[in-house]
Amino acid sequence: MLHIEQLKFVYHSQSGLNTEMLFNLSAAPGEILSIIGPSGGGKSTLLNLIAGFLPAQSGIIRIDDKSVQNLGPAQRPLTMVFQQHNLFPHLDLFTNVALGINPSLKLTDDQQDEIHDALKKLSLDGLEKRKPGQLSGGQRQRVALARALVRRQKVLLLDEPFAALGPALRQELIEILKSLVEQKSMAALLVSHQPEDALLASKRTAFIHQGKVCAIDETSKLLNNTAEKAIREYLGSV
Amino acid sequence: MMRRQPVSAYWVLSIIGLAVLTPMAGLLAVGRLPGFEPGDLQFWSSSYIRRVLLFSFWQAFLSTLISLTLALLVARSIAKRGDFPLRNLLLRLFGLPLVVPSIVAVMGIISVYGSAGWFPVGRSLYGLNGILIAHVFFNLPLAVRLLLPVWQAIPEHYDQLAEQLRFTAWQRWIHIEWPTLRENIPGVALLVFMLCLTSFAVVLTLGGGPRSSTLEVAIYQSLRFDFDPTQAVVLALLQLMLCLLIAVIGLSLQKLPEVEISISVNSQAGAASNRLYHNSVILVTAAFIGMPLLAMIFDALRGPVIDVLSDNKLWLAATYTLLIGFAAAFCSVLAGWLLLRTSSVLANHGKIRQAKWLELVGSVVYVVPPLILGTGYFVLLSQHVVIADWVFPIVILINSMMGLPFVIKVLSPVMRKNQMRYDNLCNSLALHGWNKWRRVDWPLLRKPLGLAAALVSALAMGDLGVIALFGSADTTTLPLMLYQQLGAYRIPQAAVTALFLLLLCLLVFWSLERGLGGRKDVTH
Numbered sequence: 202m203l204h205i206e207q208l209k210f211v212y213h214s215q216s217g218l219n220t221e222m223l224f225n226l227s228a229a230p231g232e233i234l235s236i237i238g239p240s241g242g243g244k245s246t247l248l249n250l251i252a253g254f255l256p257a258q259s260g261i262i263r264i265d266d267k268s269v270q271n272l273g274p275a276q277r278p279l280t281m282v283f284q285q286h287n288l289f290p291h292l293d294l295f296t297n298v299a300l301g302i303n304p305s306l307k308l309t310d311d312q313q314d315e316i317h318d319a320l321k322k323l324s325l326d327g328l329e330k331r332k333p334g335q336l337s338g339g340q341r342q343r344v345a346l347a348r349a350l351v352r353r354q355k356v357l358l359l360d361e362p363f364a365a366l367g368p369a370l371r372q373e374l375i376e377i378l379k380s381l382v383e384q385k386s387m388a389a390l391l392v393s394h395q396p397e398d399a400l401l402a403s404k405r406t407a408f409i410h411q412g413k414v415c416a417i418d419e420t421s422k423l424l425n426n427t428a429e430k431a432i433r434e435y436l437g438s439v
Numbered sequence: 440m441m442r443r444q445p446v447s448a449y450w451v452l453s454i455i456g457l458a459v460l461t462p463m464a465g466l467l468a469v470g471r472l473p474g475f476e477p478g479d480l481q482f483w484s485s486s487y488i489r490r491v492l493l494f495s496f497w498q499a500f501l502s503t504l505i506s507l508t509l510a511l512l513v514a515r516s517i518a519k520r521g522d523f524p525l526r527n528l529l530l531r532l533f534g535l536p537l538v539v540p541s542i543v544a545v546m547g548i549i550s551v552y553g554s555a556g557w558f559p560v561g562r563s564l565y566g567l568n569g570i571l572i573a574h575v576f577f578n579l580p581l582a583v584r585l586l587l588p589v590w591q592a593i594p595e596h597y598d599q600l601a602e603q604l605r606f607t608a609w610q611r612w613i614h615i616e617w618p619t620l621r622e623n624i625p626g627v628a629l630l631v632f633m634l635c636l637t638s639f640a641v642v643l644t645l646g647g648g649p650r651s652s653t654l655e656v657a658i659y660q661s662l663r664f665d666f667d668p669t670q671a672v673v674l675a676l677l678q679l680m681l682c683l684l685i686a687v688i689g690l691s692l693q694k695l696p697e698v699e700i701s702i703s704v705n706s707q708a709g710a711a712s713n714r715l716y717h718n719s720v721i722l723v724t725a726a727f728i729g730m731p732l733l734a735m736i737f738d739a740l741r742g743p744v745i746d747v748l749s750d751n752k753l754w755l756a757a758t759y760t761l762l763i764g765f766a767a768a769f770c771s772v773l774a775g776w777l778l779l780r781t782s783s784v785l786a787n788h789g790k791i792r793q794a795k796w797l798e799l800v801g802s803v804v805y806v807v808p809p810l811i812l813g814t815g816y817f818v819l820l821s822q823h824v825v826i827a828d829w830v831f832p833i834v835i836l837i838n839s840m841m842g843l844p845f846v847i848k849v850l851s852p853v854m855r856k857n858q859m860r861y862d863n864l865c866n867s868l869a870l871h872g873w874n875k876w877r878r879v880d881w882p883l884l885r886k887p888l889g890l891a892a893a894l895v896s897a898l899a900m901g902d903l904g905v906i907a908l909f910g911s912a913d914t915t916t917l918p919l920m921l922y923q924q925l926g927a928y929r930i931p932q933a934a935v936t937a938l939f940l941l942l943l944c945l946l947v948f949w950s951l952e953r954g955l956g957g958r959k960d961v962t963h
Contacts, residue, residue: 254863275869286860291882304874 202388203228203251203356208260208270210250212412222246222412224260228388230355233379235399235420236392238409239435244392247409248358251390252281264355279356280349284364287345288333294320294344295329301348312351319347323377339370343377350381357382357389364394375401396424396436408432448781451774452800455843458836459803462815466672466679488657488674495653498567498642499635502574506631507624509575510582513724515616516717517583518590529721532728533580537894538948539732539941540901541577541640542918546925546937547731548573548645550738557734565647573641578631580728585630589623590616608713626692633685637678637808640903640918644925654678655810659907668818675814679807686806732941739938742931752920753936757943760900760916762831764947767838767899768892774839775801775846775891776884782851783858798851802844809837813908830906830914837905842895849891850884857883889956893948900944917943 208224222243228234236244249255251262253274262270269277280301288297298316299306308316320326323343333341342362349357359378363371379402382389391402399406399420406420410431416423426432517529536544552560552572561568597615606614639655646652652660654674661671747753778801786794804812816833820826857880865875903918910919917940924933 249863252863252867254866274863274866275871279867281863281867283864287864289861289879289883292878300868300870300878304868304870304878306878 202230202265203390204261204263205247205251206261206263208247208250208262209258210246210255210412211258212246220412224250224409224412224414226407226414226417228356228390230386230388231383232405233382233389233391233403234417235403235406236390236409237394237396237399237406237435238415239431240394242409243412244409245360246412248281248360248390248392251277251356252279252358253277277356278354279358280352280354281358281360282342282345282349282362284361287348287362288341290333293330293332294325294336297333297344298348298351301352315351316347319350322350322381323347338365339374342366342374346374346377346381350385353385355387357387359389359391361392361394363398368397371395371398372401378402400424408435410435447777448797451777452797454774455800455803455840458840459807459812462812462819463807465815465817465819466675466811468819488677491652491654491657491674492677494651495636498570498574498651498653499632499638501567502571502578502635503628503632505571506575506578506582507628509579509724510586510627511620512720513579514583514586514590516720517587518593520714520717520721523721529725530584532725533583535728535732536577536580538897538944540897540903540918540944541573541638542644542903542921542925543735543901543937543941543944544576544731545573545641545644546738546921546933547733547735548576549930550734550934551730557730563647565645566651569645569647570638570642570651573645574635574638576728576731577641578634579724581634582627582631583724585627586620586623589620593619626689629685629689629692633682633689633805636681636685637810639810639907640922643903643907644922654681655808655904658810658814659904662814662817662908668821671814672818675811679811682806682808682811689805735934735937735941738931738934742935744935747932747935747939752915753917753939756915756917756920757939759831759914760918760940760943761947763834763838763902763906763916764896764900764944766831766835767842768896768951770835770839771842771846771895772888772892775843775850776854776888779847779850779854783855784862786855787859787862798847801847804840804844809841809902810904810908812837812840813905817908826909827911827914830909830911833909834902834905835899838899838902839895841902842891842898845894845898846891849887849894853884853887886956889952889954892955893951896951897944897948900947901940 204227205224210222212220212222214220224243224247226234236247238244246255250257253269253272253276257270260270261268264278288294289300292300295316296306298319299308299312302308302312302316317326317329320329323346325340325343325347328336328340333344336344345362363374366374375398378389378391381387391398393399393402403420405417406423407417408415408423408429408431415431416426416429418426423432424436517526520526548569549556549564551557552569553564554562556564560572563569564572593615598611601611601615636653637655638653639659642651642653642656643659646656649660654677658671658674658678661667661674778797782794782797785791785797813833816829816837817826820829820833861879861883865871865879870879900916901918902916903922906914906916906919907922910916915923917936921933921936921940924930924936
């Protein structure tokens with residue numbers, strides 16, 4: 202479903218150094234592909250390239266066999282969930298989710314029902330009128346997932362969405378994420394700093410280092426891969 | 440795809456460029472003025488200009504020295520005193536000189552320190568004494584607000600360490616406070632010096648004659664009383680060179696002061712030592728700032744309130760004042776918002792230097808003061824058109840530019856933060872144009888927009904410099920009317936007009952800040 206081929210990006214640092222990044226990977230419908238690796242390796246850059254927030258120099262991004270690399274962020278059939286600031290602080294929970302369906306907020310009855318269903322699925326029913334400031338960190342990320350659910354896009358990009366949460370809450374949200382991705386047959390890329398998240402969420406995991414996908418393998422195999430020096434060093438430092 | 444930079448910012452840049460370069464062309468074409476002789480540009484050979492230049496520097500130097508020395512004591516006392524009752528009220532009082540028109544404050548200073556005032560100063564308030572008192576009145580609170588956050592940034596455990604090591608007050612100062620303050624003081628001093636050097640209303644009203652004239656006042660007198668545009672332009676070029684020099688020094692400083700517009704300041708529990716001393720310092724300063732305002736109110740209430748309020752001229756002047764205030768606020772906020780839309784996109788794409796330069800362009804009035812711009816326009820226009828027909832466009836244009844640095848200061852951090860936090864999110868949700876403006880931008884921006892509009896309107900409504908240059912009997916604003924009443928020794932009427940102007944400014948400030956900005960603060 203999601204296919205990335207020779208996706209090239211050159212990062213120009215302020216010190217004048219250029220770093221070339223080149224990505225190749227794919228994710229199937231219903232799959233959560235975890236992406237791990239050291240900081241500054243290019244994990245978030247990859248998501249920003251797929252989402253269209255950064256311009257790729259060359260390469261192909263294909264979603265459902267359609268090339269999307271020349272489309273603007275709003276035109277790409279995907280949803281991104283960020284580490285924080287996924288919600289507008291002045292809008293209530295319902296409106297924050299509704300914006301995912303229609304930015305003008307002109308909703309049909311069916312769309313309103315759909316939002317209520319999504320909120321119920323994520324145990325957020327009854328909190329519709331609350332502002333993000335009145336929610337816990339975990340609830341806020343659930344709202345972001347609810348919005349991803351109602352948007353019905355084929356690809357879900359998650360940029361360290363659970364980084365600020367405690368272990369129990371992370372586990373709970375990963376379980377929710379897994380069932381949503383499976384139900385909706387989305388292809389999801391989950392960037393995480395924690396190898397445990399990858400173990401919980403994904404059958405397959407990619408390891409990104411110095412702007413390249415160094416390895417893609419079954420998560421448990423990848424995390425036990427002691428032959429690859431970069432993986433060994435990364436796991437030793439986490 | 441990276442978002443394209445909004446083109447509108449470059450329109451604003453072009454307008455600012457045109458608004459600055461046009462009067463500059465007027466000044467640089469001095470050679471074409473009637474009666475110009477090449478020797479006129481040798482200002483150092485004129486004893487009058489030398490005297491004006493010397494006095495401008497001397498009063499600015501003394502004002503800076505006194506304001507800064509006192510501000511160090513006051514900021515230290517407020518910081519050391521920690522959280523005390525009425526602390527927020529005191530800090531709001533320190534914010535008042537930013538909103539109160541200079542000429543209104545001058546009225547109050549005359550009421551307190553004038554020969555017939557509560558505490559007469561010397562033989563006469565007019566001259567250097569009055570100028571210094573007024574400049575300290577305006578700049579002491581500003582310097583306190585700039586220095587207080589620096590003091591509060593000193594980690595609390597340094598104080599605990601000092602207690603443990605039994606430091607004396609002097610040792611605390613040398614080892615803890617001074618090293619932190621040292622790098623901030625030159626920037627604050629330069630800002631206060633610049634404000635005093637370009638101060639117009641204070642020197643015009645309290646200078647008391649040619650012996651105590653600064654460059655700005657001398658320019659005004661040359662244009663309006665001596666009808667000598669050549670001398671005005673020579674003085675304006677001199678002032679411009681000085682401001683450029685100061686701006687260059689300012690840019691070369693490592694640390695420039697961050698003018699805090701917001702009133703609230705974090706409270707830090709300080710040591711309770713020397714409580715009596717700190718309380719006394721705070722109380723005396725509060726009295727120094729508060730007394731002129733109180734005195735002005737008392738004088739106004741004892742004055743011919745009905746007579747002044749039933750004068751049609753007052754209401755006409757009030758209408759013009761409001762027109763200038765609202766129009767300048769609208770233009771300034773719009774220009775600032777358009778500039779910042781581009782600069783925040785640039786900043787968030789790592790182009791910090793370009794973003795900074797774009798914002799610096801908005802602060803061009805620090806280099807080319809309003810009266811210099813006004814002089815350029817005056818000289819240029821008076822040769823071709825009837826000045827009276829151009830009063831309002833010129834006054835509004837220059838006041839908008841005067842307000843632009845405040846707009847940028849207030850909006851910039853919020854717009855950058857919003858851009859950084861929500862731009863990608865909005866893009867991914869296809870939230871653009873009108874929908875983005877009403878659902879995201881407006882709710883998040885209305886509070887700072889309201890504050891920015893309120894500040895610019897208060898500044899423009901209280902401006903005496905540009906309107907004094909262009910105004911006439913038919914186009915008088917309240918500050919100009921007040922100045923005319925003071926000049927005609929109609930002090931009781933002036934006191935009422937001053938209070939009326941003050942209340943109008945506060946009403947407009949409040950209504951814009953609350954009406955436009957809304958009551959609720961959006962939590963980020």
